[in-house]
Amino acid sequence: DTAVSQTPKYLVTQMGNDKSIKCEQNLGHDTMYWYKQDSKKFLKIMFSYNNKELIINETVPNRFSPKSPDKAHLNLHINSLELGDSAVYFCASSHTAGLAVVTGELFFGEGSRLTVL
Amino acid sequence: KNEVEQSPQNLTAQEGEFITINCSYSVGISALHWLQQHPGGGIVSLFMLSSGKKKHGRLIATINIQEKHSSLHITASHPRDSAVYICAVLRGAQKLVFGQGTRLTINP
Numbered sequence: 001d002t003a004v005s006q007t008p009k010y011l012v013t014q015m016g017n018d019k020s021i022k023c024e025q026n027l028g029h030d031t032m033y034w035y036k037q038d039s040k041k042f043l044k045i046m047f048s049y050n051n052k053e054l055i056i057n058e059t060v061p062n063r064f065s066p067k068s069p070d071k072a073h074l075n076l077h078i079n080s081l082e083l084g085d086s087a088v089y090f091c092a093s094s095h096t097a098g099l100a101v102v103t104g105e106l107f108f109g110e111g112s113r114l115t116v117l
Numbered sequence: 118k119n120e121v122e123q124s125p126q127n128l129t130a131q132e133g134e135f136i137t138i139n140c141s142y143s144v145g146i147s148a149l150h151w152l153q154q155h156p157g158g159g160i161v162s163l164f165m166l167s168s169g170k171k172k173h174g175r176l177i178a179t180i181n182i183q184e185k186h187s188s189l190h191i192t193a194s195h196p197r198d199s200a201v202y203i204c205a206v207l208r209g210a211q212k213l214v215f216g217q218g219t220r221l222t223i224n225p
Contacts, residue, residue: 031211041154041201043215056212090160096211105162106150106213113158 003027006091006109013081014117020077021112023091029107031055031096032074034066037088037111046089049074050096081116088113120144123204123216131224136191138219140204143185150213151178151189152203160203163189194223 004025013019025032033056034046048056052068063079078085091109121142130136140149151163164171164178166187171178175194180187191198204216 033211033213035213040217042217043203043205045213048211050211058212088158092160105165106152107162108152108160110159 003107004091004093004109006089006112008112009110010113010115012115012117015081015083017081018077018079019081019114020075021089021091021114022073022075023109024073025091025093025107026072027093027095027107029093029095030071031094032068032071033092033094033106034074034076035090035092037090039087043090047074047076078114081114083116086114086116118143119217120214121204121206121216123202123219125219126217127220127222129222129224130194132195134194134223136194136198136221136223138189138202138204138221140187140189140216141185142187142204142206142214144206144208144214146185146206146208148207149180149187150205150207151187152205154201154203154218156200163202191221196223196225199223 006023031050033048037043045058046060047066049068065077068074088111090111092106094106124139148167150165153161175192177190199222201218201220203218205213
């Protein structure tokens with residue numbers, strides 16, 4: 001039973017298109033994240049949601065719009081894709097005590113490799 | 118300069134060797150994570166610690182808050198330990214800042 005699942009795993013698309021990546025966790029966690037890993041394998045946080053509320057928006061272009069329909073889901077929609085958006089996108093979840101410090105370890109999805117041509 | 122620096126960037130060792138990966142950070146943190154990224158790309162959380170030392174099997178993680186430094190040790194290393202090890206510090210409630218990773222290769 002996969003704890004954090006992302007779909008699709010691979011996504012190849014043309015510049016200018018709009019695409020979505022979905023993420024679901026079955027751990028009962030209250031906080032979910034999107035991270036971007038660039039071609040140099042450097043990870044950087046994009047967004048975090050706590051109980052469906054946006055907590056962190058780390059200077060991500062507004063072409064990226066996260067949507068959290070419920071605590072178990074955090075989807076990432078990207079408009080007008082650019083070449084520089086090519087990366088691996090990781091979803092993760094954890095348990096927090098409200099907005100206090102993350103109390104436990106992070107669980108990551110397997111990543112979604114986005115290639116923009 | 119990154120807020121989180123790891124050393125070495127690459128490490129190759131023989132099976133059975135004792136491995137140490139270092140992480141230094143320059144900001145105030147509430148906790149520190151060690152992550153393992155497999156060659157296939159998946160990321161697994163190894164430890165989260167805010168003080169002292171934690172041990173899990175052959176892995177040991179330590180942190181010195183005053184010196185802003187953490188180490189990850191692997192005893193009796195094995196080829197299956199080959200992976201990228203990533204240090205990440207928790208700033209504030211939920212923001213993780215990552216090091217650049219250490220690529221470890223253990224040869225049989």
